[in-house]
Amino acid sequence: MKKSTLKILFLTLTCVLTLAACDDPLTTSDTARLTAVIIDISLPDLPEGAEVADERVTFSNLNSGQSSTFLPDAGISVLPGVYDVSYSARVFTPGAATTNLRANVQSVSISSATARVELNPYNCIDSDDLIIAEIFFAGTLQPSGNSYIGDDYIKLYNNTDHTIYADGLTLFESKFLTTRKYAYSPDIMAEAMTVQALYTIPGSGKDVAVEPGEYLLLADTGIDHRVANPNSFDLSGADFEWFDQSTVPTMLDIDGVPANLDKWYCYTNSVFMLHNRGFRAVGIARIPVDRTHYLENYKYDYEYDEVTVAGTFPMSQSAYRLPNEWIVDVVNCSVASEYAWQVTASSLDCGWTACGTIDKDKTRFFHSVRRKLLYVAANGRAVFADTNNSSADFNGNCIASEIELQHTATDVNGTPATSITYDGAIPRL
Amino acid sequence: MKLQITAILFIACTVAGVSAADFTSVAEAIAEEQTGLWQLADRAFENPAITAWKSNLSLTKAGADFNGTATDNAVDPRSGSGGREWGLFASTYTKYRSSTLTGRGEYSSGITRDVRWNETADPGLLYPYLLADSAGGDLRTENYRFSGGYADQRGRWVWGGRLGYRATLQHRAVDPRPRNVVGQLDISAAGGFNFVKDYYAVAGLSLMKYKQTNEVEFLNETGVDKIFHLTGLGNHYSRFDGVGLSTYYSGFSAGIDLYIYPASGQGFFASTQFKRFNFTNVLTDLNKLPLTGVNHRQFTAQTGWMFERGALNGGVAGDVDIYRRHGHENYFGDATSGIYPLSGSNEMYADNRVNAGLTARMGLKTAPLKRIFAQVDINWQHQSIVYLLPYSFMDLNSVEPSLKVAGVSNIGKSWIFNGTCSASFIIPYDCTAEFSNDADTELGGLLDAERGTFELNSRSGSKIRLEIGVARALGKYALRLSGEWQLTTVKGVSNRNDYAVSLALNF
Numbered sequence: 001m002k003k004s005t006l007k008i009l010f011l012t013l014t015c016v017l018t019l020a021a022c023d024d025p026l027t028t029s030d031t032a033r034l035t036a037v038i039i040d041i042s043l044p045d046l047p048e049g050a051e052v053a054d055e056r057v058t059f060s061n062l063n064s065g066q067s068s069t070f071l072p073d074a075g076i077s078v079l080p081g082v083y084d085v086s087y088s089a090r091v092f093t094p095g096a097a098t099t100n101l102r103a104n105v106q107s108v109s110i111s112s113a114t115a116r117v118e119l120n121p122y123n124c125i126d127s128d129d130l131i132i133a134e135i136f137f138a139g140t141l142q143p144s145g146n147s148y149i150g151d152d153y154i155k156l157y158n159n160t161d162h163t164i165y166a167d168g169l170t171l172f173e174s175k176f177l178t179t180r181k182y183a184y185s186p187d188i189m190a191e192a193m194t195v196q197a198l199y200t201i202p203g204s205g206k207d208v209a210v211e212p213g214e215y216l217l218l219a220d221t222g223i224d225h226r227v228a229n230p231n232s233f234d235l236s237g238a239d240f241e242w243f244d245q246s247t248v249p250t251m252l253d254i255d256g257v258p259a260n261l262d263k264w265y266c267y268t269n270s271v272f273m274l275h276n277r278g279f280r281a282v283g284i285a286r287i288p289v290d291r292t293h294y295l296e297n298y299k300y301d302y303e304y305d306e307v308t309v310a311g312t313f314p315m316s317q318s319a320y321r322l323p324n325e326w327i328v329d330v331v332n333c334s335v336a337s338e339y340a341w342q343v344t345a346s347s348l349d350c351g352w353t354a355c356g357t358i359d360k361d362k363t364r365f366f367h368s369v370r371r372k373l374l375y376v377a378a379n380g381r382a383v384f385a386d387t388n389n390s391s392a393d394f395n396g397n398c399i400a401s402e403i404e405l406q407h408t409a410t411d412v413n414g415t416p417a418t419s420i421t422y423d424g425a426i427p428r429l
Numbered sequence: 430m431k432l433q434i435t436a437i438l439f440i441a442c443t444v445a446g447v448s449a450a451d452f453t454s455v456a457e458a459i460a461e462e463q464t465g466l467w468q469l470a471d472r473a474f475e476n477p478a479i480t481a482w483k484s485n486l487s488l489t490k491a492g493a494d495f496n497g498t499a500t501d502n503a504v505d506p507r508s509g510s511g512g513r514e515w516g517l518f519a520s521t522y523t524k525y526r527s528s529t530l531t532g533r534g535e536y537s538s539g540i541t542r543d544v545r546w547n548e549t550a551d552p553g554l555l556y557p558y559l560l561a562d563s564a565g566g567d568l569r570t571e572n573y574r575f576s577g578g579y580a581d582q583r584g585r586w587v588w589g590g591r592l593g594y595r596a597t598l599q600h601r602a603v604d605p606r607p608r609n610v611v612g613q614l615d616i617s618a619a620g621g622f623n624f625v626k627d628y629y630a631v632a633g634l635s636l637m638k639y640k641q642t643n644e645v646e647f648l649n650e651t652g653v654d655k656i657f658h659l660t661g662l663g664n665h666y667s668r669f670d671g672v673g674l675s676t677y678y679s680g681f682s683a684g685i686d687l688y689i690y691p692a693s694g695q696g697f698f699a700s701t702q703f704k705r706f707n708f709t710n711v712l713t714d715l716n717k718l719p720l721t722g723v724n725h726r727q728f729t730a731q732t733g734w735m736f737e738r739g740a741l742n743g744g745v746a747g748d749v750d751i752y753r754r755h756g757h758e759n760y761f762g763d764a765t766s767g768i769y770p771l772s773g774s775n776e777m778y779a780d781n782r783v784n785a786g787l788t789a790r791m792g793l794k795t796a797p798l799k800r801i802f803a804q805v806d807i808n809w810q811h812q813s814i815v816y817l818l819p820y821s822f823m824d825l826n827s828v829e830p831s832l833k834v835a836g837v838s839n840i841g842k843s844w845i846f847n848g849t850c851s852a853s854f855i856i857p858y859d860c861t862a863e864f865s866n867d868a869d870t871e872l873g874g875l876l877d878a879e880r881g882t883f884e885l886n887s888r889s890g891s892k893i894r895l896e897i898g899v900a901r902a903l904g905k906y907a908l909r910l911s912g913e914w915q916l917t918t919v920k921g922v923s924n925r926n927d928y929a930v931s932l933a934l935n936f
Contacts, residue, residue: 033775033776033817062667062668062760063666063667063668063758063760064660064664064666064667064818064819065667065668066818066819079775079817079818080760080773080775081760081772081773081775082760082761082762082763082772106763107762107763109760109762109772109773111772111773145650146650147650180767181763181764181765181766182765182766183765183766304766305766306766307765307766307767307768308766308767309716312766335671336667336670336671337655337669337670337671337672338671338672340763340764341763356652357655357670357671357871358653358655358656358670358671358672359653359671359672360647360652360653361652361653361655361671362649362652362653362654363652364652365652
């Protein structure tokens with residue numbers, strides 16, 4: 001017995017000591033768990049005498065959603081993982097306006113003992129054209145709780161100090177979803193965007209003047225929606241509406257008072273409406289060729305693989321490409337839970353904005369994405385942020401501006417809006 | 430459900446037919462179950478071969494029970510604010526010559542009120558990787574449990590085996606509508622030999638296979654609530670918030686154990702058990718994305734000495750329970766065509782605990798049905814829970830002394846009473862915590878739950894438990910009614926009442 005008991009005791013002791021010697025609580029000071037990251041920054045050609053300052057590199061961990069900001073020349077160590085890495089800096093040029101440098105790389109996998117991240121910053125220069133101030137894609141709810149369609153709209157804004165003519169400006173929606181990434185081939189994103197709907201503001205070039213600080217309202221259906229849905233609002237005063245001659249008899253499109261946009265192309269044979277949950281990019285462009293020429297020469301045929309549990313299926317589709325240099329402004333929209341990628345080049349928009357945080361988010365109704373106010377000039381003109389980064393430039397989940405202005409419903413119960421804001425956050429005095 | 434209840438009643442009636450004894454024998458078996466000295470070496474009886482020495486008397490039960498919980502302050506909403514459950518059961522411990530047959534069949538159905546930040550069944554087993562949302566609501570649960578065991582002795586050798594299966598269904602009838610289905614299969618086998626006097630050395634092997642599938646549905650056509658994949662101490666896997674409403678947990682456990690036990694129930698005893706449990710949490714609707722996993726290693730040991738000298742009996746025991754529970758999170762590259770390539774894995778969560786206890790017991794047995802004992806326990810526990818980034822931790826230390834008095838007595842030839850009274854005091858010390866995920870306003874309720882858990886474990890408190898049972902002879906059977914009540918008070922935090930009532934035919 002004595003011998004066996006000793007064996008048992010020995011075994012017990014061994015187990016206790018083995019367990020006790022195992023790794024102990026994790027700590028952030030445990031540098032062995034971190035990966036050193038080397039940042040390679042290739043600056044673009046800058047004017048002579050230009051000085052780059054305020055450089056920052058931000059690592060956003062996709063798992064945890066946590067962000068950490070570093071100086072690029074400081075020792076950077078992060079936990080292994082997948083990160084979105086962004087770079088920002090200011091460029092001071094003697095005798096010229098201060099500009100911003102920005103770079104953005106997505107889904108960088110950092111897993112080895114050391115990692116290298118290459119950043120190619122570009123200089124952000126104002127486009128001197130209209131900007132998208134607001135996108136209301138979510139729509140409203142009827143008192144019954146059912147969703148209502150047709151009251152979506154987009155507001156353009158003259159953020160400059162001079163008159164801009166909107167004639168010929170084309171509203172477009174991306175073909176690709178920000179929530180579903182495929183390896184499209186050929187990959188043209190560095191040169192062009194893939195679009196599925198194009199509607200152009202009619203005019204000869206000097207017909208649609210937008211004064212500094214003024215909006216241009218583009219509506220889906222320019223009628224008083226309160227007739228059909230007491231929780232909606234009046235869009236009969238919109239400047240333009242997009243109109244579709246539907247081939248589906250049951251899909252009746254109501255041609256209200258506002259003038260129609262010229263339909264260049266739309267993917268659907270029924271009526272076009274913005275993606276109700278905001279899974280696409282919406283933008284405006286100045287296309288320097290006529291409609292016929294564009295439709296004949298800018299078709300984009302692409303292929304990709306649909307990988308499912310049942311197997312991999314090669315797919316091929318067609319859309320239209322819009323060269324990046326024609327694009328005046330574009331806003332990527334998505335939701336946090338579904339977001340997969342940017343459907344634009346980073347130089348056009350390196351962020352994204354949202355209403356709601358998940359697919360079918362019930363909080364999105366009555367809300368829009370609105371561009372952030374930078375300041376109000378002495379003449380009362382609001383100046384909005386425009387850094388080609390929708391994450392930074394937009395307030396998501398805002399009460400739509402038309403709801404605020406018309407004091408209509410902010411929820412399914414018909415609770416009226418009481419305040420008016422510049423950007424969904426800062427109240428108008 | 431009807432089928433299962435019928436099966437339980439059929440088993441009960443069949444066993445009743447073959448094992449019916451006289452009331453005296455049944456009463457002695459009840460007394461042994463309630464106050465037997467074997468309780469001091471309770472860990473040893475997890476082994477299917479040693480089960481044979483728990484008692485020399487057969488006891489079979491069939492009945493119904495009801496239990497409930499109520500608290501005046503549900504500081505951890507993951508456990509709900511209270512609930513109730515009823516059930517039917519049949520169990521047997523039957524001796525026949527050198528063999529021992531054990532079995533249990535059970536059905537229970539209940540509701541847990543206002544559960545939030547947890548949509549997963551068995552949260553204690555699967556923490557920290559729970560499916561959760563802020564809305565929550567009442568959860569209805571049904572359990573089906575069946576187990577059977579057999580032990581036998583041939584010469585110097587003993588052996589035994591046990592097989593058990595549990596199925597749990599959990600659901601809610603309003604949004605969010607989780608439907609959790611649990612299947613758990615337990616198998617254990619053991620064998621040993623008599624190496625000196627009546628001492629046996631027994632070795633055992635236990636295996637467990639666990640699977641839980643979760644489907645969360647929303648029927649509200651205008652929208653859904655956000656589903657989170659929690660990662661511990663108020664953190665979550667933010668990349669897949671709102672997706673992965675269809676998930677499963679797949680786990681496997683293996684354990685080995687060694688025992689020295691005296692067949693007479695008197696003398697030195699020792700047991701060691703080592704168990705490893707691993708599970709992974711997979712998002713089914715993202716092409717079976719393996720999101721997280723846990724590696725749980727547990728070591729338990731118990732040793733002591735028991736004696737019976739005339740009317741006196743008693744003993745001392747010491748035990749230790751150590752576990753290390755480490756969780757890892759996988760990370761993935763960009764999805765292409767809905768497939769996320771696995772890039773790597775980080776160990777992000779650790780829960781390490783040490784628990785040690787000493788027990789001393791002294792009893793008096795003046796007749797087979799007149800027994801009383803008093804037991805003093807003292808337990809020390811240290812637990813350290815850490816989440817790596819954002820760095821969060823919870824350090825808990827406590828000492829818990831307790832006193833228990835229990836007794837059994839017959840009144841006349843037709844009645845037998847038993848009662849237990851115990852009180853313990855929880856004395857925490859050096860408890861600290863930090864929760865760093867404050868910036869995530871969506872998770873305010875979850876952080877409150879974590880803080881609530883810390884409050885519950887870092888404040889002094891007490892437990893008072895009363896149990897009373899009465900059995901009446903019905904021919905050779907005994908109809909037994911028993912009730913339990915426990916009040917757990919955590920100073921300045923909450924008062925929780927647990928109660929249970931059971932009515933069973935014993936034979």
